[in-house]
Amino acid sequence: MQSYSIFSLARNALSGHQNWSKAWRSPPLKKRYDVIIIGAGGHGLATAYYLAKNHGITNVAVLEKGWLGGGNIARNTVTIRSNYMRDESIPFYVKSVKLYEGLTKELNYNLMYSKRSMIDVVQTYPKLREIKRRMFNGDLHGSAYERIEVDELRRRIPPLTGGGPESRLPILAGMVHPSAAVCRHDAVAWSYARAADDRGVEIHQNTEVLQLLRDSTDGSINGVETNRGTVYADKVAVVVSGHTTSITDTIGLKLPLKSFNLSAFVSEPVKPIIDVIVNCPDIGVYLNQSDKGELVIGGAPDAGQSFRRDIKQQVFEDAVCSMLELFPSFKRLKLMRQWGGTLDIAHDATPIVSQTDVQGLYVSAGWWGGFKAVPAGGYTLAHLIAKNEQHELTAPFSLNRFKRLDFILEAGTTTAT
Numbered sequence: 001m002q003s004y005s006i007f008s009l010a011r012n013a014l015s016g017h018q019n020w021s022k023a024w025r026s027p028p029l030k031k032r033y034d035v036i037i038i039g040a041g042g043h044g045l046a047t048a049y050y051l052a053k054n055h056g057i058t059n060v061a062v063l064e065k066g067w068l069g070g071g072n073i074a075r076n077t078v079t080i081r082s083n084y085m086r087d088e089s090i091p092f093y094v095k096s097v098k099l100y101e102g103l104t105k106e107l108n109y110n111l112m113y114s115k116r117s118m119i120d121v122v123q124t125y126p127k128l129r130e131i132k133r134r135m136f137n138g139d140l141h142g143s144a145y146e147r148i149e150v151d152e153l154r155r156r157i158p159p160l161t162g163g164g165p166e167s168r169l170p171i172l173a174g175m176v177h178p179s180a181a182v183c184r185h186d187a188v189a190w191s192y193a194r195a196a197d198d199r200g201v202e203i204h205q206n207t208e209v210l211q212l213l214r215d216s217t218d219g220s221i222n223g224v225e226t227n228r229g230t231v232y233a234d235k236v237a238v239v240v241s242g243h244t245t246s247i248t249d250t251i252g253l254k255l256p257l258k259s260f261n262l263s264a265f266v267s268e269p270v271k272p273i274i275d276v277i278v279n280c281p282d283i284g285v286y287l288n289q290s291d292k293g294e295l296v297i298g299g300a301p302d303a304g305q306s307f308r309r310d311i312k313q314q315v316f317e318d319a320v321c322s323m324l325e326l327f328p329s330f331k332r333l334k335l336m337r338q339w340g341g342t343l344d345i346a347h348d349a350t351p352i353v354s355q356t357d358v359q360g361l362y363v364s365a366g367w368w369g370g371f372k373a374v375p376a377g378g379y380t381l382a383h384l385i386a387k388n389e390q391h392e393l394t395a396p397f398s399l400n401r402f403k404r405l406d407f408i409l410e411a412g413t414t415t416a417t
């Protein structure tokens with residue numbers, strides 16, 4: 001793998017940037033692999049990388065129907081955090097944040113990782129109680145969450161001029177999650193792809209999986225049918241974000257998932273005005289300022305189930321109105337782009353990283369806030385595929401919880417995904 005550094009940048013500048021080697025290959029598609037991963041998003045590529053790096057399994061094909069990193073990994077608002085509610089969830093996200101911190105070095109790729117901290121603007125007592133619960137629970141698992149008073153909140157977020165005592169929902173307090181960060185989303189996909197390819201993993205773009213294939217004698221998985229022909233493997237992982245059920249439906253496997261649209265939009269670039277991630281859970285909006293100066297803004301998922309990837313007008317208006325309640329000066333901002341993505345959300349709003357009842361078939365799904373989870377999601381799924389046993393961090397995320405009605409209810413703990 002070509003090393004990226006200030007020296008290689010200077011050297012390549014001298015030759016007009018004509019001599020960079022390709023970041024990953026486009027090899028011919030073979031007939032058989034040890035493992036097929038469906039979906040070259042963050043989770044699929046991270047899984048391929050950790051399979052090769054941690055378990056020495058390199059005869060792996062990642063099949064992607066579009067282009068690498070063109071799904072939700074390219075569509076999210078890049079918030080990385082671990083302030084979850086449940087004992088089962090927090091250690092997993094703490095691990096993911098930790099892995100993110102070292103990823104630029106590990107993958108030799110500038111992820112533009114920036115630790116910003118996230119501040120919740122709390123406007124109702126139920127939310128304050130719920131966040132305080134998260135604070136105590138986070139404390140037990142090494143995820144810090146601290147209360148600040150309104151004056152300090154306004155000092156840290158200067159454009160936050162709404163939410164005064166006369167307003168519909170006056171601000172009560174702020175809660176700070178210091179380890180929250182942002183990083184460049186495309187770079188996460190590209191860096192994992194480059195490092196996986198370097199270890200022998202094959203990434204096949206424009207290769208759509210149309211059907212899962214089962215052995216006619218014992219029913220185990222034995223490959224996939226794609227738009228480029230049949231490819232065989234004894235282990236297949238479905239890692240396709242919002243489209244999991246479209247794939248598992250092809251063998252009649254029902255999963256407790258529903259697909260929803262989540263959207264976001266960005267303003268024109270302005271001078272630095274906010275250096276933290278701001279989350280306003282009571283009114284359903286969150287934002288941060290990108291390195292380019294744009295405000296990156298998101299709201300809650302659209303309540304109606306769908307596979308759409310655009311943005312519904314009323315969802316967009318709700319998010320804008322909410323934002324203007326607290327940040328009235330932003331009404332002068334011009335918005336530049338808006339977009340959406342399809343997420344699948346499990347019935348208890350907790351991810352699924354699991355074997356299925358079909359031998360050899362694995363799923364990683366339910367990632368409605370799954371950008372932050374990419375490193376730990378890939379790390380633990382690789383462990384599961386390689387050893388056929390759950391990693392301790394994702395043991396609670398197995399499908400068995402639905403059989404035992406042992407739900408991990410994370411729903412409603414936050415707006416920021």
Ligand SMILES: Cc1cc2nc3c(=O)[nH]c(=O)nc-3n(C[C@H](O)[C@H](O)[C@H](O)COP(=O)(O)OP(=O)(O)OC[C@H]3O[C@@H](n4cnc5c(N)ncnc54)[C@H](O)[C@@H]3O)c2cc1C
Pocket residue numbers: 038039040041042043044063064065066067068069070071072073074075076077078079080207208209210239240241242243247262263264298339340341342343367368369370371372373416417
């Ligand atoms: C607007 C928005 C904002 C978000 N903000 C955040 C945030 O701030 N923080 C956070 O943690 N998370 C956030 N998320 C969620 C996060 O983006 C996703 O949970 C995460 O990216 C999903 O994992 P992934 O990267 O593997 O998915 P994807 O990048 O979607 O990868 C799945 C891949 O599978 C491919 N695929 C689908 N079907 C097939 C098929 N049949 N054959 C072959 N390939 C197939 C797709 O083309 C896609 O490339 C946000 C999502 C959206 C939409």
